[in-house]
Amino acid sequence: MLDKLVNGFESYLFRHRAFVIFLFTLATIFLGLQASNLKMDAAFVKNIPLNHSYMQTYLKHQKQFGGANSIMVAVEDTSGNIFNANFFDTLKNVHDQLFFIPGVDRAQVKSLFSPSTRFTEVVEDGFAGGPVIPADFSTTEYGLKVVQGNIEKAGIVGRLIAEDYSAAMVSAQLMDFDPQTGEALDTLAFAAQLEEQLREQYETDAIKIHIIGFAKMAGDVADGAKGVLLFFLIAILVTAVMVYFFSKSVALTILPLVCSLVAVIWQLGLLTVVGFGLDPMSILIPFLVFAIGVSHSVQMINAVRRRVTDGQTTKAAAALAFRSLLIPGGVALLSDTIGFMTLLAIDIGIIRELAISASLGVAVIILTNLMLLPLLISYTKVSPNHEQQPAANPIWLKLSKFATLKYAVWVLAITAVLYAVGLQQANKMKVGDLQGGAPALHLDSRYNQDTFFITDKFSITTDVMTVIVEAFPEACTYHSVLTQIDEFEWLVGNTPGVESTASLASVAKRVNAGFNEGNPKWSVLPRTTASLVQAVGQVPTTSGLLNSDCSVMPVYLFLEDHKAETIEPVIAKVNELKLKMDNEQIQFKLASGPVGVMAATNEAVAEAQLPMMLYVYGAVFILCLISFRSLRATIAVILPLYVVSTLAQALMTQLDIGLAVSTLPVIALGVGIGVDYGIYILSTMAVRLRDGMPVQQAYYEALVERGSAVIFTGLTLAIGVSTWFFSALKFQMDMGILLTFMFLVNMLGAIIILPAIAALFWRQPK
């Protein structure tokens, strides 16, 4: 029945082949135009699990305590001492320049030179103070000495001045919208301006400029992502050379590449049609689509060539190849698609987008490479392959020995050992980012080096987690409430990995000491409401320590880094304290701040891993069962896949690659695509085994028919993604390594482990 349908479809397509090609051309032009509108899109919310309870807290208080979009510029004097005229002139210039860059909230630009930078000192009759840089400031020795004294009184060392006086900070908040045009801030353009107007203009041998902040990081990531275009060209070139070696024909090299590129164009165009942008993570998909397209094309060329060699005309051979490959190729691509679709179950926007765009791309290949390609080939003149057909291919003969019991036992034993070792390593796989700095970028990138400089020299860190204390209006005037916050802050602060903490409670204690002549013996929360209000009243809402009616008071936890192993004990401690301290009046809520977001993401990713694997394997299992109608065959295909994904997890442990938003989908992609090899090999074998052919013979014939295509496919896919090793973006490199591993080793699994299992399952009765 199905065969009849395929045959009818084939004769219809090939009868109207010019018209069908014309339709394909129209569609390609349309989608190509759409694809040209594709925008880089790196929206922050796509990267976070919005339904996670932490993110609910985050979103609820984001407006009040957001302020995450800040930029910090550290101006360093390479001599190690900032008190010289040149430095102060440069610092002033940097301050003024940053002030005038569009998008900067001018009221919030802070440095030594901002008028709000003042010092206060306790004197006999109260407080005295003034601006740190006096109105009559000049860069004379005396002027600098006065400033140095004021800096110490102002208590800004560590914040605006490096702890060792080797650098000074200019910081600013960014506005989400340009006040003049009303347009959303163009983060990438802003990042470029920082580079041009600050770094290029003021960096000299004596002065170094270090810039960090979300906008700068987004800019650097986007710059890094641009390198992808080059990788894509390299991947095309290398693939072209390989296809040529395989096909020995220019036409048969160009056509598969063209069809695969058409698939990429369609996929990108469809992205725009469904309203998605391209972000640095889903840039991976075009590579995969291209590589999968080429590998299926190679099966097609192989099939056409064999039939031409058998004496058919090119057109007839193309039609027959279409007929024979539509079902197995379609099933393989469909299983890829379903494998990707399982990623939709994960509640992180960017992974869902990846799932949709990958599914689209792979589905498109069914049209471009299983239909368009044979139609295009039918117009060419394929020469028969005369050099092939030696009596017996020695390589395939050797490989086929894996399908004998004698070798199979060894293969399976080694596989079992590898699996055992792999499993042990895989269990040690860590969740989250395992390195310091901005996880998207390499450790030695300028941005991360700047981050390390600033966190090292200043008592500033970007690794902040915020616990939000929700209480009742005017709660901060109650001694009992602040005491609880103080106790909470202290106990969490004693968790390893927490470097320092801040909250309204600890600040109020210092303010109270200030009101008592700066005597540290008064660093307490006053029990008298009037004194408490006096202390708390000194803390403005802009400090981020309280909201306007002080019913919400965040506790800031500054962590050593944002590695999962650092975050987890802190989260555990907070949860332990919550159990004891939460009541109707006051609740400690996880979590906000950059590390709070990461914690939520880590938890979501860790939770998603098992279901994702179950879905992917479930989908592949059912598809195999349907196409083979044999449990034995299904197990023979899936078992090697499972061993390889375990080994991939072990590799992650070995290479210090954490399970993250970027690496979570890799196993699903690897399994979804890896199953193709097994399906191709076993589908040829299955027919012969059913006819009672010995396993080794069946496997040998499968190798002759599909072997070179399978190996070629593995190599093509691996080459397509291995160019990512050289990406400026750390997560692209991680994905590249893991996918290359999955593609290559799955291929080996299909030609070594699969026949060994088959040898065991279809033992010949003696």
Place this chain on the structure above:
Amino acid sequence: MSFRMLRFISIVSVFSLFHSVPVLAQEKNLKQQIQPLAANSLILDIANNQQTMVAVGERGHAFVFNKTWQQVNTPTDALLTKVFFISPLKGWAVGHDATILHTADGGQSWQLQMQSAEIEKPFLDVLFFNEQEGVAVGAYGLFYRTLDGGNTWNSEYHQELLFEEDVAYLEELKAEDEALYLSERSTLLPHFNRIIPVTNNTLLMVGELGLVATSLDKGHTWLKQDFLYEGSLFNAAVIESTAFVMGLRGNVFVSDLKLTEWSKVNLPVNSTINAGLRLGERTLRAVGNGGVIIDITTTGESQLVEQRQGENLVAIAEDSEGNIWVAGNKGLIKLEQK
């Protein structure tokens, strides 16, 4: 003593309020008090009890020095301001919420002798004359005495240390409004920041508003000295025949042991000086806010030894090996020898 000064002595105006002592320790998880960062958080005093050193600080933290500082449990989480030992084993620590703790084993374990959060005043110093008799002093003229080793503590009100105009004001108020009189009376005395023995029978007490007072009868009566400075004095020390008082904004004064003729020491910085340690026969090593460490001689010369950025130093002590320890908002720190 001049006739003029005699006028200031008002004889024995002690109002004793018997205070029921063993306040139930707030129920708290003792395990939670021992924390890794306790020795790096606010610590306000270090005492040397001839065998070892004991330090106290925020959240009722207490430490015993035994090669390293080991935290021990206490039955309070109030900020402890001062610790004093009369013998290697027996000592007392005082602090906020009018807390008094006692140890009989050199600081290893502590019992609560008094705590009264409701009077809303901290004790700032404690001094024992022998194992039975001692006084604890604090904010707003807080003054308690024990005659039985701290089993019972009784309040005293040292009216003689009121300012003359305040005395008149209180007299007036007493007639008009008894309740307001009592509340005003409890806040009009200056903070008593430090009480030390100067000679066998002379006590020196310093405090807020340039308070320098002496007593010849174990603190039952006080004579307020005319003093040339009106800011707060936080500490006092004696080296040989020289007395030092230290206070706000680099105000340090020296006098002979008659304690009547004070002269100001010029310091290289104007940071508040919180404490001092005797180094040899003529040098006081003083520490203060802004992390200053200053050597001051009995003859009034001074020299900045070190300035520790971002620190407020409140206490200084020497261990048996001659290492100098300071304490403050960053906890206990051993100084590099200089």
